[in-house]
Amino acid sequence: MMNAFPTRIENAAGHELSPTEIFAISRRHEVGLSRMLTTYISVGLSFMLLPGTFLGVWNLFSISGHSQHISAAWMQAHGHAQIFGWVGTFILGIGFYSIPKMRGSSQVALSKPWIALALWSSGVGLRWFTNVYQWHWRTALPLSAVFELLGFLVFFAAVSHHKPEAKSSDKKPKLAAWTLVVMIGTLSFLAVLIANLYGAIAAAFAGDSPAIPHVFDQKFLVLVGWGFLVTTVWGF
Numbered sequence: 001m002m003n004a005f006p007t008r009i010e011n012a013a014g015h016e017l018s019p020t021e022i023f024a025i026s027r028r029h030e031v032g033l034s035r036m037l038t039t040y041i042s043v044g045l046s047f048m049l050l051p052g053t054f055l056g057v058w059n060l061f062s063i064s065g066h067s068q069h070i071s072a073a074w075m076q077a078h079g080h081a082q083i084f085g086w087v088g089t090f091i092l093g094i095g096f097y098s099i100p101k102m103r104g105s106s107q108v109a110l111s112k113p114w115i116a117l118a119l120w121s122s123g124v125g126l127r128w129f130t131n132v133y134q135w136h137w138r139t140a141l142p143l144s145a146v147f148e149l150l151g152f153l154v155f156f157a158a159v160s161h162h163k164p165e166a167k168s169s170d171k172k173p174k175l176a177a178w179t180l181v182v183m184i185g186t187l188s189f190l191a192v193l194i195a196n197l198y199g200a201i202a203a204a205f206a207g208d209s210p211a212i213p214h215v216f217d218q219k220f221l222v223l224v225g226w227g228f229l230v231t232t233v234w235g236f
Contacts, residue, residue, distance in 0.1 A: 040093025047085025123147030
């Protein structure tokens with residue numbers, strides 16, 4: 001038998017639970033979410049400090065010493081590690097943690113954030129390694145973009161079904177302003193990753209290095225900055 005007004009946890013379990021059981025399940029889920037968010041932040045900081053900052057400092061030393069020409073592939077590896085490895089990982093982790101809570105939705109399956117993190121971090125790490133060392137880059141470059149896109153799609157599928165719970169007096173819950181802005185930023189994130197995959201495939205088939213062509217890269221950065229970063233950070 002179920003209570004007349006079952007909790008979300010009881011609805012998910014399919015039967016009535018005692019307050020102690022509800023508290024234990026809720027606590028276990030919160031601890032899992034906290035560990036997940038901590039891991040996302042740690043991975044993002046690792047990308048920022050190691051491949052992002054380290055490569056950036058290396059480039060500055062090279063420029064100041066005029067020892068060699070800085071390749072576009074190296075510069076793009078630095079930027080990709082900072083934007084996608086640092087900021088992108090942060091946004092995915094915060095999104096997994098906060099969007100279901102902010103919309104009053106049911107608990108998200110904890111397996112999905114870990115699957116997304118594995119795909120996402122593998123893609124970003126492979127992109128940095130490929131741009132720097134150019135090892136089998138015609139295959140690895142598009143593969144890194146595929147991993148990133150798949151990681152995002154796991155995130156998108158996990159959070160997109162969370163809808164605000166309607167009150168008894170409301171027929172259709174209205175979208176909050178922050179929700180609309182985050183939705184625009186999320187769709188722009190998807191567009192960025194699709195464009196990234198297109199650029200990686202184009203470079204793999206027609207380029208002479210793993211660097212994305214300059215003209216395409218400049219347009220790509222505009223989409224990243226104004227379409228994805230500004231709207232998503234503003235929304236959160």
